[in-house]
Amino acid sequence: EGAKIRTALIDSTGNVLLEQTDPTSQRKTEELTCQLIELIQTFKQRAPQYGQLVATGVGVPGLINLKTHKIEVLPNLPQISTTTLCDDIMQATGMQVIFDNDANLGAYGEWQCGVAQGYQNVIYVTIGTGIGSGIILNGQMWRGTTGFAGELGHTTINVDGIECACGNIGCLETVASGPNIVRRMQQRLYRDRTSSLTRFFMPRDREMTHEDIIQAAISGDELAQVVFERTGHYLGIALGGLINLLNPEMVIFGGSIMAVGNILLKPIIAETKQRAFGPCFDNCRIVAAQLGPLSGVIGAAILARDSFK
Numbered sequence: 238e239g240a241k242i243r244t245a246l247i248d249s250t251g252n253v254l255l256e257q258t259d260p261t262s263q264r265k266t267e268e269l270t271c272q273l274i275e276l277i278q279t280f281k282q283r284a285p286q287y288g289q290l291v292a293t294g295v296g297v298p299g300l301i302n303l304k305t306h307k308i309e310v311l312p313n314l315p316q317i318s319t320t321t322l323c324d325d326i327m328q329a330t331g332m333q334v335i336f337d338n339d340a341n342l343g344a345y346g347e348w349q350c351g352v353a354q355g356y357q358n359v360i361y362v363t364i365g366t367g368i369g370s371g372i373i374l375n376g377q378m379w380r381g382t383t384g385f386a387g388e389l390g391h392t393t394i395n396v397d398g399i400e401c402a403c404g405n406i407g408c409l410e411t412v413a414s415g416p417n418i419v420r421r422m423q424q425r426l427y428r429d430r431t432s433s434l435t436r437f438f439m440p441r442d443r444e445m446t447h448e449d450i451i452q453a454a455i456s457g458d459e460l461a462q463v464v465f466e467r468t469g470h471y472l473g474i475a476l477g478g479l480i481n482l483l484n485p486e487m488v489i490f491g492g493s494i495m496a497v498g499n500i501l502l503k504p505i506i507a508e509t510k511q512r513a514f515g516p517c518f519d520n521c522r523i524v525a526a527q528l529g530p531l532s533g534v535i536g537a538a539i540l541a542r543d544s545f546k
């Protein structure tokens with residue numbers, strides 16, 4: 238999902254057999270390519286004790302062109318030039334590999350193996366380093382003309398906001414993504430020193446992360462809870478418009494930020510109710526991902542399974 242790479246070995250019904258998470262090599266394209274190839278090779282070597290490894294799916298936090306199979310934009314990994322990543326990985330591993338946007342894969346995972354099984358019109362929103370969404374309409378993935386559909390994180394939420402990694406001003410992502418939740422928390426801590434997180438202003442050996450804020454909120458830290466309430470407000474503004482536009486029967490929230498659970502989901506639902514048409518809101522379930530942070534890797538494996546069977 239940008240800052241981290243999650244790798245898993247998954248059986249044909251979506252069960253996770255092996256799983257590991259690594260920080261992303263962000264310095265150079267070659268390093269990232271090597272890291273991905275190594276991870277795939279390692280899992281390939283460990284696979285035979287579980288059964289035959291059929292295919293690999295790779296989720297990428299950016300725009301993948303359906304027609305050329307090229308990654309066109311990776312807003313949160315600007316130092317990575319992306320033109321040959323897919324080809325390089327396929328050549329080096331000798332495997333059948335599918336590449337897709339990570340949010341599309343999260344949607345696919347929840348649709349095939351998670352909370353959205355049996356549903357026809359579903360939007361999956363992932364909140365992590367960035368914010369993306371995958372859209373299922375009439376029982377099919379909606380990818381748009383060239384595969385770029387679902388960039389919910391880059392809808393404008395604040396016309397006077399700050400510049401986004403994509404170049405636009407005031408995108409949803411500039412206030413509600415993991416790094417921007419940290420940024421907003423830091424701003425509040427300058428004004429309010431009652432939070433348990435003020436310890437991050439003391440001499441310290443590391444920076445505050447969104448995991449720290451999630452833990453603080455769950456432990457009852459009021460300031461951290463207020464930051465998530467405000468984050469839910471922003472997400473609900475975007476979701477209200479999306480529900481009015483597409484009239485889905487379910488919206489799923491996943492990604493690493495959703496570890497905070499109802500502290501974020503409740504204000505999202507409250508704000509969406511304020512913003513959307515009543516009948517649209519009433520016919521839409523707004524829920525947390527059933528597969529938690531694994532929606533994307535499970536979706537990647539299951540889509541690879543379905544692509545090569």
Ligand SMILES: [Zn+2]
Pocket residue numbers: 390391392401402403404405408410
């Ligand atoms: Zn943007």
